[in-house]
Amino acid sequence: MDPFDAMSPRKVLERVSTLLGCSQTSNEVATYLDNHDELKHLREQFLLPKVAELPPSDLTLVDGTKECIYFVGNSLGLQPKMAKKYIDEELDKWAKTGVHGHVQGSRPWAWAENNIEGLMANVLSFYKPTAKRHKILLEDKAFPSDHYAVESQIQLKGYDPKQSMLLMKPRPGEEVLRTEDILDTIEKEGDSIAVVLFSGVQYYTGQLFDMAAITKAGQKKGCYVGFDCAHAVGNAELKLHDWGVDFACWCSYKYVNSGAGGLAGAFIHEKNARTVKPALTGWWGHNLKTRFRMDNEMDLLPGISGFRLSNQPILLVCPLQASLEVFAMTSMAALRKKSRLLTGYLECLIQHYYNKDESQPHKPYVHIITPSHPEERGCQLSLSFSVPIAAIFQELEKRGVACDMREPNVLRIAPVPLYNSFSDVHRFITVLGSALAASKELQQ
Secondary structure (H helix, E strand, O other): OOOOOOOOHHHHHHHHHHHHOOOOOOHHHHHHHHHOOOOHHHHHHEEOOEHHHOOOOOOOOOOOOOEOEEOEOOOOOOEEOHHHHHHHHHHHHHHHHHHHHHOOOOOOHHHOHHHHHHHHHHOOOOOOOOOOOOEEEEEOOOOHHHHHHHHHHHHHOOOOHHHHEEEEOOOOOOOOOOHHHHHHHHHHHHHHEEEEEEEOEOOOOOEEOOHHHHHHHHHHOOOEEEEEOOOOOOOOOOOHHHHOOOEEEEOOOOOOOOOOOOOOEEEEOHHHOOOOOOOOOOHHHEOOOOHHHOOOOOOEOOHHHHHOOOOOOHHHHHHHHHHHHHHOOOOHHHHHHHHHHHHHHHHHHHHHHHOOOOOOOOOOOEEEOOOOOHHHEOOOEEEEEOOOHHHHHHHHHHOOEEOEEEOOOEEEEEOOOOOOOHHHHHHHHHHHHHHHHHHHHHHO
């Protein structure tokens, strides 16, 4: 049987446990799934820290020689093994050839980005307010970078953010936005909205937005529609062109593993390629064929290429290339297939062990705020606890778990299909039990 077929994660676990004659919570299930994982070899393309190498680890509690449980790829992806080799190549070329490195070698500095554009493909001036149409629609708890960018753009154009920022909140008592509520807001407010700007995946809740439906609804009302795909690229299948998305941007150091502060990416739909121009132009937005004539007559490249200001930092190109080459060994469809099951496995084990139990009112429990439907989330589960999370987070870190705490009360757990295993998930569940018990003792 193929455990990664189209069945729901819960049904897959039922079938596997029946086949093995064991409980769904048995480590035998994790081992079976790992053995049948067609992508397990990709883990070998990354450097996974040992428990002892993580600064918070307490080696009196955990075996330091084991690989850590790295569930924080939603914040910083692991280092591809080839990254150091590629960086060393460029440092060596710089040392030996100097300025000639601009045009020599496997990644000439003058156009090194051209080497990775095709790999990335396999994975702003849109706000022009008028008295009638001046609002920007976004999530109430958008990532601060997005919130500040929108706020400052509105102020830059002479408008008041209190009047022009349209912030969407979930319904009372709910944690994620309903798609129908987003579409209803666009329908009602669309005539006054200049830009609809949402995350692809919401950083705090892990919700994967229906980008196709939001784009269709926004454009029907005459709005530009764009997405911050920082938590979606490398995590979800993106069909920005097919969906008709006007623009998108993303960082590459999370699920695309390019290293802290790595190169960003951006997209402008071809329908806007010649009508939407950069507010500020730079030399690198000039057509390469005529760029070095130095006549100061701008020959602007169409589309997103025209938005470039300067040549790319070659030492940041290298780790991105190393990671994208790993992505080229598989497909986003295959990664998503594994991800649905991997995150579904985590969800099932959490619900089995840590659901609220009315018969044990003092037992700590976990509430998953991320949508339960696999098509409405990426790989991340956001966990809310019935007890203060700071102590739990600290105890997890002591035991070799790398995860992410976000105020006010969420741990973000992201099993990444590119390098995480089902055994990682099973180990995490065991460690979580120890962390909960230890944190409870500290509170007594």
